[in-house]
Amino acid sequence: MTLHCFVTGTDTGVGKTLISSALLYSLAASGLRAVGMKPVAAGLEQIDGEWTNEDVLRLQAAGNVVAPLALRCPYLLRAPMSPHLAAREERIRIELPKLRSAYEALAQHADAVVVEGAGGFRVPLAKDFDGADLAQALGLPVLLVVGLRLGCLNHALLTAEAIRARGLRLAGWAGSVIDPHMLALQANIDTLRERLSAPFLGVVPHLAAPDAAGAARHLDLRPLESRLRSAAALAA
Numbered sequence: 001m002t003l004h005c006f007v008t009g010t011d012t013g014v015g016k017t018l019i020s021s022a023l024l025y026s027l028a029a030s031g032l033r034a035v036g037m038k039p040v041a042a043g044l045e046q047i048d049g050e051w052t053n054e055d056v057l058r059l060q061a062a063g064n065v066v067a068p069l070a071l072r073c074p075y076l077l078r079a080p081m082s083p084h085l086a087a088r089e090e091r092i093r094i095e096l097p098k099l100r101s102a103y104e105a106l107a108q109h110a111d112a113v114v115v116e117g118a119g120g121f122r123v124p125l126a127k128d129f130d131g132a133d134l135a136q137a138l139g140l141p142v143l144l145v146v147g148l149r150l151g152c153l154n155h156a157l158l159t160a161e162a163i164r165a166r167g168l169r170l171a172g173w174a175g176s177v178i179d180p181h182m183l184a185l186q187a188n189i190d191t192l193r194e195r196l197s198a199p200f201l202g203v204v205p206h207l208a209a210p211d212a213a214g215a216a217r218h219l220d221l222r223p224l225e226s227r228l229r230s231a232a233a234l235a236a
């Protein structure tokens, strides 16, 4: 049984990598072969003398499957901007078949491939397709990460609507407190629980030193796992 999923968020910088890493950490700790994939990463940094992307590093550190970078991140782009623009600057064309075959190759070696999208659900990846098209092409259940700050209710509800409009399953949602001073935090969480009609995995509070293990302690992944198991059974 496989537990592959696509992680999207209410925006860029909302906690997708943190929560994807927590998910990978927990899946690996439970004995599964778990690997993270960042199909398109925009924004290279020099770390220990090497040009790399922080999301790609964090996902790799949280999983337990050794796989080539070309599969874990088929498109590694320099500029920290929308992928379609970063790719255009480098005269690269992001192609859906290449993303799909990298995902399929990873899925052969893992029980769980956690695919982290770029930014929010409809961020353009090329002239003719976006993140939602990618999730649809991979046919994956979606985990929505809500970055808890003022404005997130609208973003979360619109994203849930877009996911379902694509015929995709919203397998669960999790919050991450990105604004430690958010007013009425609990009432906002309650509002999302009422209106998203999807399994609630928990909220990661604002952490002084956010990391995969620390975030995982705040999440209950059982409702997600049972949704992913039933999605896999349907697909089989």
Ligand SMILES: Nc1ncnc2c1ncn2[C@@H]1O[C@H](COP(=O)(O)OP(=O)(O)OP(=O)(O)O)[C@@H](O)[C@H]1O
Pocket (backbone or CB within 6 Å): 009, 011, 012, 013, 014, 015, 016, 017, 018, 019, 055, 117, 118, 119, 120, 176, 177, 178, 204, 205, 206, 207, 208, 210
């Ligand atoms: N609960 C939290 N507590 C403290 N810091 C957090 C929390 N959630 C996210 N952050 C921080 O906010 C920043 C953005 O989070 P993260 O990188 O996970 O976002 P993202 O949605 O993956 O962004 P991108 O669209 O760039 O992939 C990071 O520095 C992360 O450590």
Ligand SMILES: C[C@H](N)[C@H](N)CCCCCC(=O)O
Pocket (backbone or CB within 6 Å): 012, 013, 041, 042, 043, 079, 080, 081, 082, 083, 118, 119, 120, 123
């Ligand atoms: C560079 C950043 N960290 C992400 N990888 C890309 C975010 C693109 C957002 C585009 C947009 O919605 O305007």
Ligand SMILES: [Mg+2]
Pocket (backbone or CB within 6 Å): 016, 017, 018, 055, 116
């Ligand atoms: Mg990220």
